[in-house]
Amino acid sequence: MPGATRGAAGGFAFRRARPYLGAVRRQRGKGTMNWITNYVRPTINSLFSRREMPENLWSKCPECGTMLFHRELATNLNVCTACDHHLAISPRARFAGLFDGAIFTEVKVPEPVADPLGFRDQKKYPDRMRAAQKATGEREAMLVAEGEIGRTPVVAAAQDFAFMGGSMGMLVGNAVIAAATRAVERRKPLILFAAAGGARMQEGILSLMQMPRTTVAVQMLRDAGLPYIVVLTNPTTGGVTASYAMLGDVQIAEPGALICFAGPRVIEQTIREKLPDGFQRAEYLLDHGMLDRVTHRRKLREDLIVIVRLLLGLPPAVAADLPAPAAVPAAEGAAPGPAEGEAKA
Numbered sequence: 197m198p199g200a201t202r203g204a205a206g207g208f209a210f211r212r213a214r215p216y217l218g219a220v221r222r223q224r225g226k227g228t229m230n231w232i233t234n235y236v237r238p239t240i241n242s243l244f245s246r247r248e249m250p251e252n253l254w255s256k257c258p259e260c261g262t263m264l265f266h267r268e269l270a271t272n273l274n275v276c277t278a279c280d281h282h283l284a285i286s287p288r289a290r291f292a293g294l295f296d297g298a299i300f301t302e303v304k305v306p307e308p309v310a311d312p313l314g315f316r317d318q319k320k321y322p323d324r325m326r327a328a329q330k331a332t333g334e335r336e337a338m339l340v341a342e343g344e345i346g347r348t349p350v351v352a353a354a355q356d357f358a359f360m361g362g363s364m365g366m367l368v369g370n371a372v373i374a375a376a377t378r379a380v381e382r383r384k385p386l387i388l389f390a391a392a393g394g395a396r397m398q399e400g401i402l403s404l405m406q407m408p409r410t411t412v413a414v415q416m417l418r419d420a421g422l423p424y425i426v427v428l429t430n431p432t433t434g435g436v437t438a439s440y441a442m443l444g445d446v447q448i449a450e451p452g453a454l455i456c457f458a459g460p461r462v463i464e465q466t467i468r469e470k471l472p473d474g475f476q477r478a479e480y481l482l483d484h485g486m487l488d489r490v491t492h493r494r495k496l497r498e499d500l501i502v503i504v505r506l507l508l509g510l511p512p513a514v515a516a517d518l519p520a521p522a523a524v525p526a527a528e529g530a531a532p533g534p535a536e537g538e539a540k541a
């Protein structure tokens with residue numbers, strides 16, 4: 197028995213000593229490896245990736261298959277240089293091309309409850325959200341901003357098709373309401389760029405409830421006598437088409453945009469008939485009285501400036517840049533007066 201006690205005591209002492217030594221050895225090992233793995237390698241990687249990543253980024257046009265250099269594509273507002281196909285564009289890039297001097301401020305959108313149904317298909321809804329946030333760098337599928345176009349103050353909202361198909365969840369509903377509320381508060385027109393695969397199934401009926409909510413938001417603008425202009429981009433489908441995307445005072449679409457409630461494939465399978473060419477495309481809908489105009493993305497800003505000013509009863513926008521009022525001597529101070537007043541109108 198005494199032997200056994202001694203053995204147990206020895207074992208105890210040994211067990212205490214070994215992890216301690218091991219920890220020291222592991223720490224020493226980390227000390228030398230740390231500098232290489234945690235500092236040197238990431239620095240080298242970032243140096244190379246910073247230079248090489250943009251050069252290697254090419255996109256393929258889904259319409260004609262041409263490989264498009266991303267920088268050239270960006271300067272062309274994401275329109276194919278070969279066939280003029282309008283590719284999806286992020287809300288931020290859209291706003292940069294829309295507002296004067298690419299200057300705009302974001303309008304805050306109230307955050308809804310995250311994952312209210314605890315939804316899960318192949319992936320959990322929060323995981324899908326995180327993946328979409330990482331891929332787009334945006335928090336959700338709609339961005340609201342305010343700024344000036346042709347020196348006319350406006351509020352604009354844009355949907356992001358890259359973010360879970362631009363699907364209309366609670367936040368998109370909140371964004372449309374926030375945009376309309378801001379427009380009414382500041383007496384500004386609202387321009388909305390729609391792009392969506394429809395409602396967000398992960399939010400179930402709560403996503404469908406955004407249809408009446410956004411319709412009420414549009415009604416707020418109507419009651420305030422403020423213009424609401426919708427630009428439909430490829431594709432705008434489902435519940436979005438069935439609510440705020442079709443309620444504009446002026447309905448504009450980008451060329452070739454698919455605009456529908458149920459898509460052509462679904463209809464073809466249901467009625468078992470061949471659909472006409474260009475069915476549910478922007479030009480087809482324009483011919484059938486569903487749209488007011490189809491405008492190329494490059495001409496969109498000019499068109500919007502003209503339409504907004506017409507609807508607000510303002511004189512045409514000044515195309516050239518006006519000199520700064522401060523630079524004018526006091527004696528000639530009267531000259532830039534109307535120009536400045538016009539800009540603020």
Ligand SMILES: [Zn+2]
Nearest residue numbers: 257260276279
């Ligand atoms: Zn193309």
